Amino acid sequence: MEYSNATIMREDRQLLMLTHLSQLLDLVTGIGGFIVPLVIWLTQKDKVLGMDAHGKMILNFQISIFIYSIISIPLILLFGIGILLLIGIGIIAIVFPILNAIKVNNGEIPSYPLSIEIIK
Template sequence: MESNYHTLKRTDNQLLVITHLSQLLTYVTGFGGLLAPLIIWATQKDQVDSMDTHGKAILNFQLSVLIYSLLSIPLILVFGLGIVTLILIGILAFVMPIINAIKASNGELPSYPLSINFIS
């Protein structure tokens, strides 16, 4: 008989919380908010229950934030509109990981607004 050992995933809400909060490394290092969750997701998606769903949501959000930020730069020349959008993106990119970390600790699925679905 074949064992189902390899298909069993462990529940680890703490790691899901850490994965969401690791996005805040962007405010410390400038780039860690994409790298850290990517590494955690890539190494743990097959071992931790819901990691694949949470990791994809985080990566889609981080890539969306990057694109929205790049698109805002030329808008700075248009009446400073880009500055306003960069501030809003910065607030969203700070608040949403915290909200979704709380959701993850409660066993809920993440929801990131304005995310483009790059990884499905």
């Protein structure tokens, strides 16, 4: 029997779900919501079916949230608009990882609105 060098990828919805949920570590650690999905993506993208696409999607969302937060800080001085934006960004950063984790667990395709595609 001869084996090829091609890696056999496994389907692991639970790991994909946990990768989406790991973004919520930002609430506890501040940066864990970026580091943990990055590490999972880098170590599992060639082993788990769909991890490459999900990892890129998550990292693009995290980078986008960071950019929007930085942009909203100077807007605090402008009639407090920045505070409203930061509240909205906070709600989005909590709700969409949870919704997408549920979608992934159900076999659906997740999506992150307002996400800038930086990592392709």
